[in-house]
Amino acid sequence: MAIGFDEGFQLYSQGMLLRSKRAEVIASNIANADTPGYKAKGLDFKQALANATNSQQSGMTRTNEKHFDIRTELNNTVDYRIPNQADTGDGNTVDVQVERNLYLKNSMEYQASVQFLTGKIQAMKKVISGGQ
Template identity: 50%
Template sequence: MSISFDKALGIHQHTVGVRAKRAETLASNIANANTPGYKAKDLDFDRALRAAKSGASISLSRTSERHISASTQLMGEQMYRVPTQPDTGDGNTVDAQLEKSLFMQNSLEYQASLDFLGSKFKNMSKALKGGE
């Protein structure tokens, strides 16, 4: 009998990747909080999760047989966030406090997904060993 990782791991295998991508986006916002003209971005978690679960991917075209074939899984698109504060005159829409709060919330949810995955692997390991 074969093990289906999709069934065994459930949605948590996808949430980890989406949360990691969102962490990159939020970290970029925090790093550019003082960059004139920078627009805050975010990821629509539900849309990105649906894209990750569907396994949608894009392949790069090869113009020479010597090129290495490559593809990447789609994780949803980054969108610009609607500003929550008035324009300060430099065109930057990053609210540093909001970004830090969202980053911390995302980090906690990322860790929860890792914990769930860890328990799933632990249970599968027990099942393979015959329990202890």
């Protein structure tokens, strides 16, 4: 009997990939906080994960470099964020405090995903080894 690890871990790996991409977007916002005219961007994690789940359920897997890849589909979920503050005069919409909080929250969620995945792997190892 073969164990399908791809099916068991694919959603977790996609979630971690999305959180990594979200960290890049937030870091880019922080880096451009003083750039005149820069518009803050955001990644809607729930929408991106829903897109990844739908592509997983459709049975599409990338077996050839010409096939669709979830990493290219992530770019469609990055969009401009609606600013929380009034325009400061230079056209920049980055609120550094908000971005730092979002970055911290995202990193905590990423770490939680890592710990959850580690627990799943340890449980599978225990089952395979017979509980020893």
